[in-house]
Amino acid sequence: MVHDDGVTTAEEPARRRGRRPAGEDTKTALLEAARAVFAESGYDGATVRTIAGRAGVDPAMVNHWFGGKEGLFAKAVLHVPFDLNEVVETVTAGGPDKLGENIVRTFLTRWDGAGGESFVALIRSVTTKPEAMQTLRTILVNRIFTDVVRTADSDRPELRAGLGATQMIGLGMARYVARIDPVASADIETLVAAVAPNLQRYLTGELDLPG
Amino acid sequence: MVHDDGVTTAEEPARRRGRRPAGEDTKTALLEAARAVFAESGYDGATVRTIAGRAGVDPAMVNHWFGGKEGLFAKAVLHVPFDLNEVVETVTAGGPDKLGENIVRTFLTRWDGAGGESFVALIRSVTTKPEAMQTLRTILVNRIFTDVVRTADSDRPELRAGLGATQMIGLGMARYVARIDPVASADIETLVAAVAPNLQRYLTGELDLPG
Structure with missing residues (x-):
């Protein structure tokens, strides 16, 4: 058993002689x-x-560290720079009206920090390996966006999750893959101001659907 | 000289004995x-x-058929299902207030018609060949979006063009590459209603930028 040490957090180095390594070492293993x-x-x-x-x-x-098999795959294979079980908590912490802002800021902060090339590797991986694409879709839509949208109690949660995904995938593609300026070089808060209201409409706003 | 036959359109078969082929044949050549x-x-x-x-x-x-070298590359190598010199005209025909709607509808109609796999091939090509990416960026942003945004006389045309690109790239990625439902299976008018107002804000709306 490793998780008997309840106070060891992911941030703590946690190297102690004579016992199984915990924290970062266990995560790495x-x-x-x-x-x-x-x-x-x-x-x-x-x-x-x-x-x-x-x-x-x-x-x-x-489950504790990665939110299950999907999260472990996202982190280990796709090198997504966040853990599933904490990212939903982080972006929903400000309530439904702050979802757009919190998602855009968290997304850009994490991927900028990880280096844009890791997003390029992710896209290359999912466009060449169907299994990676299927897993990313499950993670991005079923786990992240659908869970997030449900906190807002909006109608059409699956459509809203998918629409939110269009915006965030496109933002990542333009900033890190296609490197379209000024989106590629803009500071994070400029992009939060520009993009967050659009994402917010997708998640909680009026969609004006036909019929 | 081939273009002495002014009435030959791209749609016309234009196969006549004893003279240089015009129209589709010349385009194909x-x-x-x-x-x-x-x-x-x-x-x-x-x-x-x-x-x-x-x-x-x-x-x-x-120039007449493809809007120059970029357009020829887009059509011949990237298999983009429209010609540069007509797509800007098509999406701007309804004036600045209809840009969001016209771009989303034209984009989806053309790519749905071409078969989603051609969008997948495009993304695979630009994520593996830097030259293809550079050319796509020039075409998408400098030719299509910047020309389109300029018709609306908005402030920050380059940023708006880039933001518009984030939405449309993401829409294509979600519908054709990641196949995220219900975005992948929705009818075009549902997506026009959902996405066009967001694109319209990017192109002509208030961006609320900091500072």
């Missing part, structure tokens, strides 16, 4: 095991139990 | 020559004169 098992067995064939066993870690840690 | 010359010389090394010469066509035809 899980990520390495995940990369190996996903490569060997594919996404569908890999199980959290196998990955955790390979890392010598309690399977519950996968 | 130019596209084939363009693919060969771009492959041999790269985008920067290729010239309209060389391509037209290879096709046995007056270089002026390249």
